Amino acid sequence: MLGLMQEWPLLCHKIIDHAARQHGNREIVSRSVEGPIVRTTYRELRQRALKVAQMLERDGFVLGDRVATLAWNTARHVEAWFGIMGIGAVYHTLNPRLFPDQLAWIMNHAEDKAIFVDLTFVPLLEKIAPSVKSLKKVIVLTDAAHMPETSLPGAVAYEDWLAGADGDFAWRSFDENTAAGMCYTSGTTGDPKGVLYSHRSNVLHAMMAAMPDAMGISSRDSILPVVPMFHANAWGLGQSAPMIGAKLVMPGGKMDGASIYELLDTEKVTFTAAVPTVWLMLLQHLEETGKKLPYLKKVVIGGSACPRVITKKFQENFDVEVIHAWGMTEMSPLGTLGTMKPEYAGLTGDARLDIQEKQGYSPFGVEMKVTDDENRELPWDGKTFGRLKVRGPAIARAYYGGAGTEQFDTEGWFDTGDVAHIDPNGYMQITDRAKDVIKSGGEWISSIDIENLAVGHPDVAEAAVIGVAHPRWDERPLLIVVPKAGKEPSKDDILRFMNGKIAKWWMPDDVAFVSEIPHTATGKIQKTALRERFKAYALPTA
Numbered sequence: 001m002l003g004l005m006q007e008w009p010l011l012c013h014k015i016i017d018h019a020a021r022q023h024g025n026r027e028i029v030s031r032s033v034e035g036p037i038v039r040t041t042y043r044e045l046r047q048r049a050l051k052v053a054q055m056l057e058r059d060g061f062v063l064g065d066r067v068a069t070l071a072w073n074t075a076r077h078v079e080a081w082f083g084i085m086g087i088g089a090v091y092h093t094l095n096p097r098l099f100p101d102q103l104a105w106i107m108n109h110a111e112d113k114a115i116f117v118d119l120t121f122v123p124l125l126e127k128i129a130p131s132v133k134s135l136k137k138v139i140v141l142t143d144a145a146h147m148p149e150t151s152l153p154g155a156v157a158y159e160d161w162l163a164g165a166d167g168d169f170a171w172r173s174f175d176e177n178t179a180a181g182m183c184y185t186s187g188t189t190g191d192p193k194g195v196l197y198s199h200r201s202n203v204l205h206a207m208m209a210a211m212p213d214a215m216g217i218s219s220r221d222s223i224l225p226v227v228p229m230f231h232a233n234a235w236g237l238g239q240s241a242p243m244i245g246a247k248l249v250m251p252g253g254k255m256d257g258a259s260i261y262e263l264l265d266t267e268k269v270t271f272t273a274a275v276p277t278v279w280l281m282l283l284q285h286l287e288e289t290g291k292k293l294p295y296l297k298k299v300v301i302g303g304s305a306c307p308r309v310i311t312k313k314f315q316e317n318f319d320v321e322v323i324h325a326w327g328m329t330e331m332s333p334l335g336t337l338g339t340m341k342p343e344y345a346g347l348t349g350d351a352r353l354d355i356q357e358k359q360g361y362s363p364f365g366v367e368m369k370v371t372d373d374e375n376r377e378l379p380w381d382g383k384t385f386g387r388l389k390v391r392g393p394a395i396a397r398a399y400y401g402g403a404g405t406e407q408f409d410t411e412g413w414f415d416t417g418d419v420a421h422i423d424p425n426g427y428m429q430i431t432d433r434a435k436d437v438i439k440s441g442g443e444w445i446s447s448i449d450i451e452n453l454a455v456g457h458p459d460v461a462e463a464a465v466i467g468v469a470h471p472r473w474d475e476r477p478l479l480i481v482v483p484k485a486g487k488e489p490s491k492d493d494i495l496r497f498m499n500g501k502i503a504k505w506w507m508p509d510d511v512a513f514v515s516e517i518p519h520t521a522t523g524k525i526q527k528t529a530l531r532e533r534f535k536a537y538a539l540p541t542a
């Protein structure tokens, strides 16, 4: 027997309809790429998104067409997203930090037909566009006054293009399983792989993200997504913020400590999210200037493991709650969040920080397990680690074009490539990427734990740990350190600081000092580049 409830497909444009109707005057504040701060509302944003949809259709784009965006977080980027999805086309966020060759490869693979591009990235797109045969239309996200000279064929200024529409348009309707968005993983090994979100998965993910014990956001919040829309959908905030009617504050292209601080302060931001490196910059800015964070209540930190020192400083010096989160492009991206269940809610000080070093537990909509290499499920004892596998309605069941089939099994589990353990209360902790784990004498050493500890040293700005070949142990950990400006910590200093805080056999065999550590396009430490650079490194213990 079927239920007798209404058919109401979960389509993304219903989110912006709801925002315009229920929260129509709520502001979206952007640091524009042209410079000034600009303000709009959900009502206006929806109206402009309808014009985007109307113009795309007039230009001949239809259901299923991939429309790329190469842009910072601004209201224009959000309205482009909703406009694209509103005709059943697919927004495809491109990460401008990738190399031109990689971007061209990705655009060709996705067969992008049109692109919305920020002024900042016009020179970059000029390099790529000639090799993307599918590309028919370039829309530069600016007005006529700021439109640059460009070799991009037929490029139009967004505001001019939009002026061609009157907005008298109705969203197209289609099945909720229709593709809505696309994002490629950065592919540190092998080619990038395309993840194809559906309307249904985006809507469910936005609801899941907003729940009180997930991000816990509401219409009373002022939300600053520092995490870019091209980095796994700004962790869903581009959809969950309008869904619950929160004010949105968009940082544009400026993500340094001072610029972020300015927005946090003037826009009375209560909630923000970004990768750890952004917060290291902000905290440094706060320490240098003596400024405080009177409005900010919560910060979500993920993308790579959040060092304890960041959590401690936010909470103890600024009274801001840290939510450590883990996720992946393949998961829309949220997987787990470290909010406190009653079992842990009473903890304070170091005991609380211990729990917050874990990546947290999964909300409804994410199932997870850890297995050994034979796919046998491992106990949730908080120490036995293995491969982390997940499934749920906002998790990829395949990659676009059929790559990476080995990561999906017949029971619907996706192998994340992360190594983790889960404690009896369901809190998961990543110990490594499977390919970064250090294998010493047949046992595994977690590079993340050592890195987290090392960045707690007052003179250390950033730290990375890699395995280096060792004649007796196969591999031993080498700690690579970027000292803080003006500081010269010694190897002994650092090792003494770490001593007793991790198992003795996990202690790095040596410390190498460098001026910079390379990062991937999503802000993670590029271990492949470090392994290459230090592959002939002679450990003193060898």
Ligand code: ADP
Pocket: 184, 185, 186, 187, 188, 232, 301, 302, 303, 304, 305, 306, 324, 325, 326, 327, 328, 329, 330, 333, 359, 416, 417, 418, 430, 432, 433, 520, 522, 524
């Ligand atoms: P990319 O590989 O393109 O950078 P993702 O942003 O999807 O794409 O990366 C997901 C990976 O980032 C996860 O599989 C995990 O290894 C790592 N990661 C994300 N959040 C955390 C976290 N809080 N702690 C440790 N690792 C994390």
